[in-house]
Amino acid sequence: MTRGLTRRQIGVTEEMIETFGDTIFRMSHNHQVRDGDPYRTLDWDEIERQREQMGLSDAQIAARIGLTQNQVLYIRTVLERRRFHTGHYVRLLELGGGKRFRTERFTPHLDHFTYSDDALELRAAMSFPPELAKKYVEEGWWRDDTLSGWLARHVDERPDAPAIRHGETTISYAELGGKAETLAGALLGIGIGPGDVVAVQLPNLPEFLIAFLAIARLGGVMQTVHMPYRAAECETLLKHSAAKAVICLSEAKDYAPAQTMRNLQNQCPKLKHVIALGPPVAGAQSLSDMIASELAGALPDPPVASDPFLLLYTSGTTAAPKGVPLSYHNMLSNARLGAPEHELGPDDVILSAAPFSHLYGAYSFHVAMAVGACNLLLPAFTPPGLAAAIDAGRPTALWTAPAHVAACMNAGLFDKTDLSTLRLVIMSGSACPPELVRAFQAKVPNGKVTQLWGMTETQGGLYSRPGDPPEVSAGSAGRPSPGTEVRIIDPETGSPRKPGEEGELQVRGPLLFPGYFKNDAATEAAFAHGGWFRSGDLAVEDDGGHVAITGRIKDVINRGGVKFNPRDVEDLLDGHPAIAQSAIVPMPDPVLGEKACAFVTLAPGAAAPTLEALAAYLLKHRIAKTKLPERLVVIDEMPLTPTRKVIKGRLAIPEA
Amino acid sequence: MARRTQDIDPAEAKAAIFEYCKRKGALAVGVADLEAVERICPPGYRPTDIMPRVKSVISLGVGGQTQGAWSVPAKALGYFGSTESRAYTITYGLSFMIESKFGVPSIYCPPDMDPDAGPRVPLQSLKVHAEIAGIGARSLAGDILLHPEYGYMYFASVFTELELPPDQPMATNPCPAPSCVNMYKQIGRTPCMKFCPVQCLDGEVDLETGEQKVMRYDMAACAEMTQQYETVPSAIMNAINASEPQDREDALFDPDNKMLWYKMSVGSGGLLAQCFECMRVCPIATKAPLADPILRHDAAEAAKAKTTKAAE
Numbered sequence: 001m002t003r004g005l006t007r008r009q010i011g012v013t014e015e016m017i018e019t020f021g022d023t024i025f026r027m028s029h030n031h032q033v034r035d036g037d038p039y040r041t042l043d044w045d046e047i048e049r050q051r052e053q054m055g056l057s058d059a060q061i062a063a064r065i066g067l068t069q070n071q072v073l074y075i076r077t078v079l080e081r082r083r084f085h086t087g088h089y090v091r092l093l094e095l096g097g098g099k100r101f102r103t104e105r106f107t108p109h110l111d112h113f114t115y116s117d118d119a120l121e122l123r124a125a126m127s128f129p130p131e132l133a134k135k136y137v138e139e140g141w142w143r144d145d146t147l148s149g150w151l152a153r154h155v156d157e158r159p160d161a162p163a164i165r166h167g168e169t170t171i172s173y174a175e176l177g178g179k180a181e182t183l184a185g186a187l188l189g190i191g192i193g194p195g196d197v198v199a200v201q202l203p204n205l206p207e208f209l210i211a212f213l214a215i216a217r218l219g220g221v222m223q224t225v226h227m228p229y230r231a232a233e234c235e236t237l238l239k240h241s242a243a244k245a246v247i248c249l250s251e252a253k254d255y256a257p258a259q260t261m262r263n264l265q266n267q268c269p270k271l272k273h274v275i276a277l278g279p280p281v282a283g284a285q286s287l288s289d290m291i292a293s294e295l296a297g298a299l300p301d302p303p304v305a306s307d308p309f310l311l312l313y314t315s316g317t318t319a320a321p322k323g324v325p326l327s328y329h330n331m332l333s334n335a336r337l338g339a340p341e342h343e344l345g346p347d348d349v350i351l352s353a354a355p356f357s358h359l360y361g362a363y364s365f366h367v368a369m370a371v372g373a374c375n376l377l378l379p380a381f382t383p384p385g386l387a388a389a390i391d392a393g394r395p396t397a398l399w400t401a402p403a404h405v406a407a408c409m410n411a412g413l414f415d416k417t418d419l420s421t422l423r424l425v426i427m428s429g430s431a432c433p434p435e436l437v438r439a440f441q442a443k444v445p446n447g448k449v450t451q452l453w454g455m456t457e458t459q460g461g462l463y464s465r466p467g468d469p470p471e472v473s474a475g476s477a478g479r480p481s482p483g484t485e486v487r488i489i490d491p492e493t494g495s496p497r498k499p500g501e502e503g504e505l506q507v508r509g510p511l512l513f514p515g516y517f518k519n520d521a522a523t524e525a526a527f528a529h530g531g532w533f534r535s536g537d538l539a540v541e542d543d544g545g546h547v548a549i550t551g552r553i554k555d556v557i558n559r560g561g562v563k564f565n566p567r568d569v570e571d572l573l574d575g576h577p578a579i580a581q582s583a584i585v586p587m588p589d590p591v592l593g594e595k596a597c598a599f600v601t602l603a604p605g606a607a608a609p610t611l612e613a614l615a616a617y618l619l620k621h622r623i624a625k626t627k628l629p630e631r632l633v634v635i636d637e638m639p640l641t642p643t644r645k646v647i648k649g650r651l652a653i654p655e656a
Numbered sequence: 657m658a659r660r661t662q663d664i665d666p667a668e669a670k671a672a673i674f675e676y677c678k679r680k681g682a683l684a685v686g687v688a689d690l691e692a693v694e695r696i697c698p699p700g701y702r703p704t705d706i707m708p709r710v711k712s713v714i715s716l717g718v719g720g721q722t723q724g725a726w727s728v729p730a731k732a733l734g735y736f737g738s739t740e741s742r743a744y745t746i747t748y749g750l751s752f753m754i755e756s757k758f759g760v761p762s763i764y765c766p767p768d769m770d771p772d773a774g775p776r777v778p779l780q781s782l783k784v785h786a787e788i789a790g791i792g793a794r795s796l797a798g799d800i801l802l803h804p805e806y807g808y809m810y811f812a813s814v815f816t817e818l819e820l821p822p823d824q825p826m827a828t829n830p831c832p833a834p835s836c837v838n839m840y841k842q843i844g845r846t847p848c849m850k851f852c853p854v855q856c857l858d859g860e861v862d863l864e865t866g867e868q869k870v871m872r873y874d875m876a877a878c879a880e881m882t883q884q885y886e887t888v889p890s891a892i893m894n895a896i897n898a899s900e901p902q903d904r905e906d907a908l909f910d911p912d913n914k915m916l917w918y919k920m921s922v923g924s925g926g927l928l929a930q931c932f933e934c935m936r937v938c939p940i941a942t943k944a945p946l947a948d949p950i951l952r953h954d955a956a957e958a959a960k961a962k963t964t965k966a967a968e
Binding site: 025030031032036037039040041057060073077081083084085086088089090091095096097098101102103106 | 825852871
């Protein structure tokens with residue numbers, strides 16, 4: 001309505017608004033131009049000359065261009081509404097108190113960053129039971145920890161302290177902070193922003209950690225891709241994560257990662273950038289150049305602790321990969337609370353034999369960042385490589401897996417290695433034979449060998465502490481990490497197991513992931529009522545609350561209704577002089593349902609034993625007849641996860 | 657209205673009016689030349705359009721901030737930058753004072769918008785009144801009037817049939833200040849142009865005289881920052897047009913828009929912050945001995961008497 005009249009009564013059409021709108025708007029008070037100071041000086045000639053540029057009334061405009069006053073009024077107010085941008089007052093919210101408006105520093109709110117649909121989907125996955133989240137906050141477990149915040153603190157407080165040592169190269173925290181910032185700026189320059197997923201397939205090189213910190217600084221999410229993965233695995237993972245960029249090597253020993261990723265861009269349309277470390281690759285950007293670039297422009301606000309920052313995929317013991325989104329709350333609270341339990345501090349030098357692409361390796365980095373310790377790098381595990389890294393780098397803490405230790409011990413490498421600097425060893429990755437822990441402890445004169453149990457979904461769930469008695473560290477994975485609750489449950493009935501009884505280990509706490517990314521069915525299956533995560537691991541808890549991992553539920557063999565965990569049989573086979581490593585899996589049987597099939601790799605130079613000889617060996621060690629393997633398969637190489645855990649799902653039973 | 661205007665000495669009346677305004681808190685008072693105002697303002701917006709027998713336009717200005725006020729965050733300055741209500745109070749009283757003292761019809765000029773033309777058009781230009789009355793000069797900051805001694809003020813006007821000797825516009829314009837001219841020489845902009853959050857100000861300074869040459873003001877852009885009433889229908893329109901329920905809810909209930917509803921509530925005089933029922937039953941609030949102004953006065957008098965007695 002205009003002065004009580006409708007648009008039809010006034011006779012205004014959309015075409016009329018189109019024709020005269022801009023003219024009316026400009027002749028009105030909406031734009032004013034004054035030459036000189038004619039009103040103050042009462043210069044009437046100038047006042048008359050400037051009437052139109054100073055703004056006319058509706059009636060004056062109407063007379064000037066031949067419309068009715070009502071038509072001018074209507075059209076002017078329509079234009080004022082259509083051209084009005086809301087929300088401009090927010091520009092005031094950061095002004096005053098010494099801060100003045102600067103055009104060059106201002107981003108119109110409509111141009112502000114907006115999360116992509118993919119990023120929002122990942123953020124939506126960070127859903128935790130509210131009553132548990134409340135508890136984690138109230139208990140102080142979930143705080144404002146972020147990698148960027150920790151790095152900034154170390155740069156500020158201990159700029160010259162070593163953050164990374166790799167061979168002869170040492171990178172201080174100040175240098176690390178600088179490199180991470182410039183890479184973050186370069187990533188921002190190619191369109192990577194908060195919430196975007198960047199995949200990283202790199203060995204444990206300084207560039208891995210620089211990339212991790214740069215992605216984190218941007219508020220991005222790092223997806224790790226294990227080094228052994230090739231095109232098929234990469235395609236599945238990159239599609240699932242909707243990664244916008246991938247950082248990888250230009251070339252590897254038997255594989256061209258950057259070219260492989262370039263080829264995958266056709267199948268993965270969201271993968272916009274391939275960033276390569278090493279010689280130039282056509283169509284790929286140089287990671288080294290990006291790290292060395294100048295920081296141009298401001299970085300976005302740093303992330304906050306509730307943001308997702310890591311997207312890991314379970315280590316392959318299940319057929320389909322499951323994406324595990326993790327927030328700083330989950331991971332860094334666990335690392336912050338864990339560091340004092342492991343008795344680690346800023347002067348420690350931590351060596352991880354596990355790849356950073358795996359949660360266990362990432363945990364070593366998170367703990368190091370929690371305290372500002374030095375990360376001593378071993379690009380890829382080999383027994384001689386680990387021994388040499390310990391000799392040369394003199395670490396005070398070692399993250400390793402039973403298979404790593406066994407390989408070094410079997411090769412006699414630890415007899416020749418100076419292990420005297422080690423104050424702490426953590427062994428994790430698979431159930432750990434007690435005798436291996438004891439044997440390694442005997443080699444470490446000044447340190448404590450401990451065990452840790454964790455999963456991609458949990459990080460450090462259980463661990464023994466350096467002060468624990470030897471029998472605890474050798475015979476169990478220790479006690480829950482701070483804030484973590486565990487329980488042992490009968491997997492079939494769901495009822496609690498008593499101390500000493502085997503059952504499924506279930507976990508709950510601030511460390512726990514929220515659920516699998518874009519996989520509701522897997523999430524549904526993974527959680528029990530009350531937010532308990534079904535680990536799938538079999539465990540026994542003693543009266544002191546120490547939990548020993550005894551196997552995997554999926555490994556249990558059901559032989560004619562008699563169920564057994566083959567772990568003790570495997571431990572015995574691993575001790576057989578002719579066998580390097582063993583794994584027992586169920587094989588279908590028309591009568592009994594399942595029987596045990598043993599896969600073995602042979603010790604160097606050993607002849608393959610017969611099934612009968614192995615059975616005699618096991619019976620001699622008091623293994624029940626029902627648990628004896630009923631088929632033996634000798635293979636050249638055991639399929640292993642990056643933490644040297646056997647991937648039983650890949651052991652294909654050959655035709656009889 | 658007992659007295660006839662010919663019995664009133666215009667100069668004495670003007671002095672009495674000015675004295676009243678100053679006593680009530682006006683920083684500056686002036687009388688605008690009616691003929692000049694009538695000539696400048698377009699038809700429909702002249703003093704005679706709302707008071708046909710008006711003889712004089714009295715303009716006054718109030719304002720003033722502490723030095724500290726200029727350093728507060730902008731969001732706070734917005735709340736205490738406006739002092740116009742004090743100006744309206746004084747002119748409202750002045751119109752009664754003139755009628756009472758001189759017996760001549762007077763009106764407080766409504767400082768409001770013209771319902772005939774929408775909310776960007778005032779009924780009367782208080783700015784023109786003040787400028788012609790000589791209590792402010794147009795600045796490069798979108799013609800905001802400035803005074804060399806009182807800075808920027810809020811203005812209000814009284815129209816009266818009492819004929820008063822008019823004042824002259826200010827002889828010189830304090831804008832631009834010498835420091836602003838210096839900045840203009842260096843970067844081609846004055847501080848108000850450079851730091852305007854919506855960049856609605858532009859202009860030129862004569863480098864020889866240091867005076868204003870051109871003032872350009874994008875009032876539409878300024879309104880986007882300052883005229884929040886325009887945002888209210890936009891918020892509702894966004895809610896109507898939103899296809900997603902969450903977007904619709906945000907359009908009505910997000911903090912920015914809830915601030916609008918809050919301000920509308922304040923303007924309506926509705927319940928705000930508290931209902932006072934807790935204070936109604938609070939003995940401290942209800943029985944405070946000096947909450948009553950009469951008791952407070954009595955206490956002050958008693959204290960004064962005690963002091964006097966002690967001195968004796």
